Amino acid sequence: MSENKSVENAGRREIIKALGTIPVLGVFFYKLFKKHALEEIRNASVMEELGELKKAPAVITSKEPGKLLRLGIIGYGGRGHALLRAAGFTTPEWTDDAKQRAEENKMDKGYETFVGQTDLNVVLNGVCDIYDTRAEEGLAASTNDDRPGSGTRKLTTAKRYRHYQDILNAKDIDAVIIATPDHWHAQMIIDAVQAGKHVYCEKCMTRTTSEALDVYDVVKNGNVKFQLGHQNRQIETHLKAKTIVEKGILGPITLIESTTNRNDPGGAWQYEIEKEGTPKTIDWKQFQAKAPTKLPFNAERFFRWRKWFDYGTGLAGDLLSHEYDAVNQIMDLGIPKTAVASGGIYFYKDGRDVPDVFQVVYEYPDRNLTYMYSATLASGKSRGRVFMGHDAHMEVGRDLTVNPDPQSTRYKDKMEEGMVSASLPLFTYTTGSKEIDGITSATSKYFAKKGLVYTYREGKRFNTSHLHMKEWIDAIRHGTETSCNIERGFEEAITCHMATESYLQKKVVEWDSVNRKFI
Amino acid sequence: MYTPVRNQINYNQFQLYGLISLRVLIGWHFLYEGISKITNSYWSSAAFLMESKWIFSGWTQIILTNPSAVAAVDFLNMWGLTAIGLGLICGCFARWAGIAGIILLGIYYLTNPPFLELEYSMPTEGSYMIVNKNLIEMCALYVLTVFPTSTIVGIDRLIFKNESKH
Known part of the structure; x- marks a missing residue:
C-alpha cells in the first residue's frame, strides 16, 4: 500500500x-x-469614426477597351517622355536601359511596372516637337513594341509634325497630350479644343491669369475631355485623406502646411544642355513665339526653360501647383481670397529669374483656414504636408498618419477612457508596405516620397501618371468625368498665378471671383 | 546524434534555477517576437533584409527580388521564432530549440552586423560595437545548450524518460 x-x-x-x-x-x-x-477595443472605437477606411485600396475600374484611340503628342521632352510612357509608348533606349537597370538591381521595378500597365488600346499617330532629336525619339517610341499589350496590334511609325497646328488638323488623331513649356499651353489647349481634339495637358495649366480665363471659357464651351496633369489625383493616400477630412476626423481644420524640399541640380531645373541642340535642330523662332521676351538663340533657355518666367511659372506653377492640387483634391478648397508671397534667388545665382526659395500664404476666410506653402531648392530636409485640425492632425504623402491632438474636444472622453492615446496615431496607412522600391535619383526620391511616382491598386504597383492618363482615355470613351477637369485646372492656375503675382508685385493679391480678376 | 541524459551534470539549486530562468526568459522573448509578427499583417522581413550589409548582402538581394522567397523567409521567421520560444519555455526539445535559436540569431547578426565600418539608415535602439543583443542572446543559448535543464524541469523529462534510465 x-x-x-x-x-x-x-x-x-x-x-x-x-x-x-x-x-x-x-x-x-x-x-x-x-x-x-x-x-x-481601441481599434473598434477608432474604427467607428473611420468606417471603411482600413479596407483594401480602391480597385482599379476596368472598362471595356473600346475602339482604338489615336493619340498625338506635342512636346516630347522630359514630361513628354513620362506621359507617353504612361500611355504605353516609350523609346527602345528607355526599355533597353530599364531592362539593364532591372538586371543590375533586382529591386528596380521600372520596366516591370511599365510593361505591367493596362494596355489602353491606343496608337501614337503624331509627334510634334520643334527639336529634331526629340521628334525622332517620339517616332521611335511609336513603333517600339516592347510595351504593355505587346504584339496585340500592328504599330506603324507616327508622322512627325513641325508645327502644332498641323498635328491639330490631322484627321487621324483623336486626342493630344500637351507637354510643352508652360508659355505654349494656353494657345495649344484653345486651338486643340477648337479642332475637336481631346486634351491632356501638363501643369501649370497656363502661364498667365488672362490665359487661364480664356482657356476656361473655351474648354467649358467645348465638347472634348480635358485632363490637367496632376497625377496626384490617383494617389491612394490622397483618396483616403479626403474621406478622413469628409468624416470630420480632424475636427475644424484651420491651418494646412505643405512644402517642397529639394536639394539637387535636377530638382532646381539644371537639366542637361544637349550638344545636339543647335539653331539647326531647334526651331527657336517657334519656341519663343509666345514668350514675352524675344532673344537670339539660347540653348540654356531652351533646355532649362523652367528657370525663366518668360516660359515657365517658377516654383508656383511648377511645384506649388502639385501641392495645391493635392490640398484642393483633399479639401475642395477652390481659389483663395488672398495670397501673399515672398522669396528670392538665394542659392542658384545663375541668371535665372524665378525664385529658388519661395513662400506663399493663402487665406480662405469662408472656410476659416489658412493654407501655407513653403519651398526651397537648396535643402532636402523633408517637412511633409500637414492638415492641422483641432481634434487631430494628418500628414499625407506616400504614407498617411492621423494623430489625435491632446487637447481635442472630440476625443476627450475617449482619451480619458484610454481608448485613444495622444501619443499614438489614430490611423496610419503605408502605401504598398510589403513592396520594395529601387528609386535612384534624388529628384525621383523626392517625387516618390510625395507619392507622385507610384501608387498601388489591389496590391499592384502602378505609375500614377498611367492611372491619370487611363482616367482621361476612359472619360473620352465612356463619357465619364476626369478628376482634374477644367474647373480644377482653373482653380490651380489662378491660385498659382496669385502667388506669382504677389511675389512679383510685392503686395497682397486678392481674387475678385465676380469680375474674375486680381485686386 | 543528440541523446539527452538526465542529470548529466549535477547542478545545485541556484545553478538550476538560474539556468531555467534564463531558458524561460529567452523563450519568452522568442515567443513574443514570433507572435507579434504573426499578428501584425503588415510585418515583413523585407525592410530588415534591405538593410543587409557585409557577407549576406548578396544573398538577401536575391531573396528580395523574389516575392515568394520573401514570403518564405517571413513564414520561417514568424513560426520559427514562435516554435523556438515555446520549446524553450516548456522545455520541449529544448536543446534543438536552442540550436535553432543560435542559428537564427547568427543569421540576424551576420545580416546586419554592428561593425564600425558599416553604416545603416535606421538607427539602432542602443549603442553597439561588434557586440549586440543578438550576439549576447546567441551566446546565452549556447550556454543553455551545453548546460541543459529541460530533462530536469521541462517536458523533455517525459519525452526522454527512457533514454535517461540507461
Missing part, C-alpha cells in the same frame, strides 16, 4: 517537474490576450 503511494507520489513529482514552466505560458498568453483585447 505505502509502496504504491510512494510510486504515485514519484509519478506526480515527475509530472510537476516536467510541466514546471508551463504556468509561464499561461502568464504569457493571458498578458497577450489582454494586450490584444485592449487594442481591439
Whole structure:
C-alpha cells in the first residue's frame, strides 16, 4: 500500500517537474490576450469614426477597351517622355536601359511596372516637337513594341509634325497630350479644343491669369475631355485623406502646411544642355513665339526653360501647383481670397529669374483656414504636408498618419477612457508596405516620397501618371468625368498665378471671383 | 546524434534555477517576437533584409527580388521564432530549440552586423560595437545548450524518460 503511494507520489513529482514552466505560458498568453483585447477595443472605437477606411485600396475600374484611340503628342521632352510612357509608348533606349537597370538591381521595378500597365488600346499617330532629336525619339517610341499589350496590334511609325497646328488638323488623331513649356499651353489647349481634339495637358495649366480665363471659357464651351496633369489625383493616400477630412476626423481644420524640399541640380531645373541642340535642330523662332521676351538663340533657355518666367511659372506653377492640387483634391478648397508671397534667388545665382526659395500664404476666410506653402531648392530636409485640425492632425504623402491632438474636444472622453492615446496615431496607412522600391535619383526620391511616382491598386504597383492618363482615355470613351477637369485646372492656375503675382508685385493679391480678376 | 541524459551534470539549486530562468526568459522573448509578427499583417522581413550589409548582402538581394522567397523567409521567421520560444519555455526539445535559436540569431547578426565600418539608415535602439543583443542572446543559448535543464524541469523529462534510465 505505502509502496504504491510512494510510486504515485514519484509519478506526480515527475509530472510537476516536467510541466514546471508551463504556468509561464499561461502568464504569457493571458498578458497577450489582454494586450490584444485592449487594442481591439481601441481599434473598434477608432474604427467607428473611420468606417471603411482600413479596407483594401480602391480597385482599379476596368472598362471595356473600346475602339482604338489615336493619340498625338506635342512636346516630347522630359514630361513628354513620362506621359507617353504612361500611355504605353516609350523609346527602345528607355526599355533597353530599364531592362539593364532591372538586371543590375533586382529591386528596380521600372520596366516591370511599365510593361505591367493596362494596355489602353491606343496608337501614337503624331509627334510634334520643334527639336529634331526629340521628334525622332517620339517616332521611335511609336513603333517600339516592347510595351504593355505587346504584339496585340500592328504599330506603324507616327508622322512627325513641325508645327502644332498641323498635328491639330490631322484627321487621324483623336486626342493630344500637351507637354510643352508652360508659355505654349494656353494657345495649344484653345486651338486643340477648337479642332475637336481631346486634351491632356501638363501643369501649370497656363502661364498667365488672362490665359487661364480664356482657356476656361473655351474648354467649358467645348465638347472634348480635358485632363490637367496632376497625377496626384490617383494617389491612394490622397483618396483616403479626403474621406478622413469628409468624416470630420480632424475636427475644424484651420491651418494646412505643405512644402517642397529639394536639394539637387535636377530638382532646381539644371537639366542637361544637349550638344545636339543647335539653331539647326531647334526651331527657336517657334519656341519663343509666345514668350514675352524675344532673344537670339539660347540653348540654356531652351533646355532649362523652367528657370525663366518668360516660359515657365517658377516654383508656383511648377511645384506649388502639385501641392495645391493635392490640398484642393483633399479639401475642395477652390481659389483663395488672398495670397501673399515672398522669396528670392538665394542659392542658384545663375541668371535665372524665378525664385529658388519661395513662400506663399493663402487665406480662405469662408472656410476659416489658412493654407501655407513653403519651398526651397537648396535643402532636402523633408517637412511633409500637414492638415492641422483641432481634434487631430494628418500628414499625407506616400504614407498617411492621423494623430489625435491632446487637447481635442472630440476625443476627450475617449482619451480619458484610454481608448485613444495622444501619443499614438489614430490611423496610419503605408502605401504598398510589403513592396520594395529601387528609386535612384534624388529628384525621383523626392517625387516618390510625395507619392507622385507610384501608387498601388489591389496590391499592384502602378505609375500614377498611367492611372491619370487611363482616367482621361476612359472619360473620352465612356463619357465619364476626369478628376482634374477644367474647373480644377482653373482653380490651380489662378491660385498659382496669385502667388506669382504677389511675389512679383510685392503686395497682397486678392481674387475678385465676380469680375474674375486680381485686386 | 543528440541523446539527452538526465542529470548529466549535477547542478545545485541556484545553478538550476538560474539556468531555467534564463531558458524561460529567452523563450519568452522568442515567443513574443514570433507572435507579434504573426499578428501584425503588415510585418515583413523585407525592410530588415534591405538593410543587409557585409557577407549576406548578396544573398538577401536575391531573396528580395523574389516575392515568394520573401514570403518564405517571413513564414520561417514568424513560426520559427514562435516554435523556438515555446520549446524553450516548456522545455520541449529544448536543446534543438536552442540550436535553432543560435542559428537564427547568427543569421540576424551576420545580416546586419554592428561593425564600425558599416553604416545603416535606421538607427539602432542602443549603442553597439561588434557586440549586440543578438550576439549576447546567441551566446546565452549556447550556454543553455551545453548546460541543459529541460530533462530536469521541462517536458523533455517525459519525452526522454527512457533514454535517461540507461
